[in-house]
Amino acid sequence: MIQPRLTSVLLFVAAPVAATLHKQSTPPMGWNSYNYYNCDPSEEIIKNTAEALVNSGLAALGYDYVTTDCGWMTRDRDGDGRLQWNETLFPSGGKALGTYIHDLGLKFGLYSGAGYYQCGSVDLPASLGYEEIDAQSFADWGGDSLKYDNCYSSSPDVMVNNSSPISQSPVRHQKMAAVLDSVDRDIAYYICQWGIGYNVGEWASPISNAWRISNDIYNSWRSIWRITNEVIPYWRHTRVGAFADMDMLIIGLNALSPEEERFHFSMWAINKSPLKIGAPLAESAIVPAESLDILSNREVIAINQDSLSKQARLILRYTEEEWDLWAGELSDSRMVLGIANWKNETQTVSVDLTVVGVQEANARDVWAHEDLGRLRGAGTWYLKGHEMKLLVLSEIAKPPLAPNGTGFHAAENATLSGSAVVESCAEDKCLPAGSRARYITSDSTVTFEGIASNGEGTKLLGVDFINYEIATDSAWQWGSNTRNMTVAVNGGRAKRWAFPISGGDWAEADRMFIEVDGFVDGDVNTVSFAGFGDSYAPDLVGFEVFE
Numbered sequence: 001m002i003q004p005r006l007t008s009v010l011l012f013v014a015a016p017v018a019a020t021l022h023k024q025s026t027p028p029m030g031w032n033s034y035n036y037y038n039c040d041p042s043e044e045i046i047k048n049t050a051e052a053l054v055n056s057g058l059a060a061l062g063y064d065y066v067t068t069d070c071g072w073m074t075r076d077r078d079g080d081g082r083l084q085w086n087e088t089l090f091p092s093g094g095k096a097l098g099t100y101i102h103d104l105g106l107k108f109g110l111y112s113g114a115g116y117y118q119c120g121s122v123d124l125p126a127s128l129g130y131e132e133i134d135a136q137s138f139a140d141w142g143g144d145s146l147k148y149d150n151c152y153s154s155s156p157d158v159m160v161n162n163s164s165p166i167s168q169s170p171v172r173h174q175k176m177a178a179v180l181d182s183v184d185r186d187i188a189y190y191i192c193q194w195g196i197g198y199n200v201g202e203w204a205s206p207i208s209n210a211w212r213i214s215n216d217i218y219n220s221w222r223s224i225w226r227i228t229n230e231v232i233p234y235w236r237h238t239r240v241g242a243f244a245d246m247d248m249l250i251i252g253l254n255a256l257s258p259e260e261e262r263f264h265f266s267m268w269a270i271n272k273s274p275l276k277i278g279a280p281l282a283e284s285a286i287v288p289a290e291s292l293d294i295l296s297n298r299e300v301i302a303i304n305q306d307s308l309s310k311q312a313r314l315i316l317r318y319t320e321e322e323w324d325l326w327a328g329e330l331s332d333s334r335m336v337l338g339i340a341n342w343k344n345e346t347q348t349v350s351v352d353l354t355v356v357g358v359q360e361a362n363a364r365d366v367w368a369h370e371d372l373g374r375l376r377g378a379g380t381w382y383l384k385g386h387e388m389k390l391l392v393l394s395e396i397a398k399p400p401l402a403p404n405g406t407g408f409h410a411a412e413n414a415t416l417s418g419s420a421v422v423e424s425c426a427e428d429k430c431l432p433a434g435s436r437a438r439y440i441t442s443d444s445t446v447t448f449e450g451i452a453s454n455g456e457g458t459k460l461l462g463v464d465f466i467n468y469e470i471a472t473d474s475a476w477q478w479g480s481n482t483r484n485m486t487v488a489v490n491g492g493r494a495k496r497w498a499f500p501i502s503g504g505d506w507a508e509a510d511r512m513f514i515e516v517d518g519f520v521d522g523d524v525n526t527v528s529f530a531g532f533g534d535s536y537a538p539d540l541v542g543f544e545v546f547e
């Protein structure tokens with residue numbers, strides 16, 4: 001497989017807390033009350049949903065954590081400083097609810113926050129400063145997991161402050177990890193810090209089972225693009241027992257078309273996100289049967305729960321054409337391919353298996369439940385609007401000749417115009433060059449001369465870039481976690497690509513592959529990068545042509 005470069009993957013600083021909290025090796029699955037019931041859960045809702053999980057067969061497929069999100073506790077702690085379940089909403093209390101859930105063969109998911117007050121409230125107490133007492137209560141009630149949020153973390157007056165260094169700091173979440181680890185019950189820990197600040201995967205993956213990487217999912221198709229572009233760099237941190245959480249599934253909420261629900265489920269599954277249902281399963285008139293079928297797809301669940309726990313990688317992006325090629329390793333030397341049609345119209349695309357390191361393989365079309373026989377070389381695929389095709393490849397034969405890089409071209413050696421400048425970076429940053437061009441706009445270019453091409457036409461380029469423009473405040477509008485950059489060859493048309501988030505800060509690069517036309521034979525090509533529209537391009541570290 002052509003692989004984006006390994007950057008500082010092996011260089012993390014060890015976290016202060018031991019990794020003993022990893023309770024589940026594969027991504028957590030279950031249901032959470034927030035997406036439909038907001039911060040208004042009740043005992044009846046939780047019990048009815050737990051029963052519906054069992055009766056629908058979803059529990060048997062692995063959806064076993066039943067989580068009561070915000071809104072369960074009273075305004076006042078008891079005389080011993082303990083959180084109390086609101087008796088109006090939960091007349092039987094937390095321990096009885098835990099028993100009820102356990103008796104159904106399910107697991108009891110709890111929720112609190114690392115701040116003064118709870119999210120979605122103005123006065124409900126959260127766990128900051130009460131970590132030991134609360135962790136003991138969670139254990140006493142029979143809790144099996146804790147989702148730990150991040151509201152009112154810097155001040156009792158401000159619910160969400162994404163730019164506050166206190167809100168961004170790992171310290172409060174690390175504290176709860178250590179305390180949970182010391183109670184006498186296995187409680188899986190799901191950090192919900194929203195991916196703000198820096199290097200969240202580095203500090204969260206050693207201490208939690210799953211960590212949220214983004215602002216909340218919004219019940220609309222546009223969330224799928226935004227969160228997908230944010231999860232991409234977490235391939236460095238996702239592993240057995242540690243998963244980047246793309247947030248709850250909006251399947252069955254009548255927010256997406258069935259095709260879009262399959263796309264959403266596919267994208268979450270191959271990225272090894274936890275699979276948390278948000279639909280009101282107990283209200284059968286609301287959840288379409290087709291949505292239940294999608295959530296129940298055993299083959300897609302098996303991809304998500306594969307024992308290797310390898311996050312898929314974005315392999316090739318075609319932004320103007322609006323589709324991506326994804327690939328991920330599976331156990332037994334298999335591979336999953338994802339062909340994602342971001343366009344809301346049908347299109348036929350061509351995929352050459354050699355770019356994912358495959359000469360030929362047996363293929364199964366997962367959503368079609370169809371074995372396609374042996375595939376080799378380039379093939380065309382018909383995609384419906386917003387369809388994501390999933391193929392599982394097995395019995396893979398590797399090609400004798402995979403595409404090779406023909407030498408790296410550093411932006412520091414390019415000719416700059418306009419506002420673009422080259423800066424050098426700290427050691428091990430802006431890899432592989434150690435420097436990058438910044439402030440690339442539509443009026444400024446980064447131009448490379450004398451680029452070699454073996455033959456004319458379309459070439460595969462690996463582009464090393466940096467983008468850390470995180471959509472937090474803009475997340476529910478049109479924030480996309482991308483930056484546009486154009487590429488023009490030999491004075492041809494400047495074509496646009498959307499570059500996703502590259503790493504954990506403004507100096508961690510990733511590589512994205514693109515196909516660019518217009519090359520001529522010989523050492524004579526000019527390749528020019530530029531911004532697009534009113535906003536900056538990603539920083540450009542350099543690129544390489546593959547033959």
Ligand SMILES: *[C@@H]1O[C@H](CO)[C@@H](O)[C@H](O)[C@H]1NC(C)=O
Pocket residue numbers: 073074075076086087088089
């Ligand atoms: C319990 O919940 C009800 C309904 O939301 C609310 O009116 C009441 O104030 C809550 N009680 C306490 C003690 O927080």
Ligand SMILES: *[C@@H]1O[C@H](CO)[C@@H](O)[C@H](O)[C@H]1NC(C)=O
Pocket residue numbers: 158161163164165
């Ligand atoms: C958010 O935090 C920043 C940095 O600490 C601070 O300057 C700003 O005033 C805070 N915003 C609010 C609304 O409190």
Ligand SMILES: *[C@@H]1O[C@H](CO)[C@@H](O)[C@H](O)[C@H]1NC(C)=O
Pocket residue numbers: 221344385
């Ligand atoms: C996709 O196209 C369909 C049919 O034209 C339309 O109803 C739907 O609103 C479009 N979806 C989005 C997300 O734009």
Ligand SMILES: *[C@@H]1O[C@H](CO)[C@@H](O)[C@H](O)[C@H]1NC(C)=O
Pocket residue numbers: 401402403404547
């Ligand atoms: C790629 O490099 C390998 C090793 O140097 C070489 O054997 C192979 O022929 C090259 N492939 C192509 C397509 O040039």
Ligand SMILES: *[C@@H]1O[C@H](CO)[C@@H](O)[C@H](O)[C@H]1NC(C)=O
Pocket residue numbers: 408409410412413
């Ligand atoms: C960039 O230019 C320097 C100085 O001319 C040269 O030593 C180096 O090899 C070049 N690097 C790349 C990656 O082109």
Ligand SMILES: *[C@@H]1O[C@H](CO)[C@@H](O)[C@H](O)[C@H]1NC(C)=O
Pocket residue numbers: 480482483484532533535
């Ligand atoms: C990238 O360009 C597209 C097409 O013009 C536009 O819709 C999108 O908003 C741009 N994205 C950014 C982050 O500027």
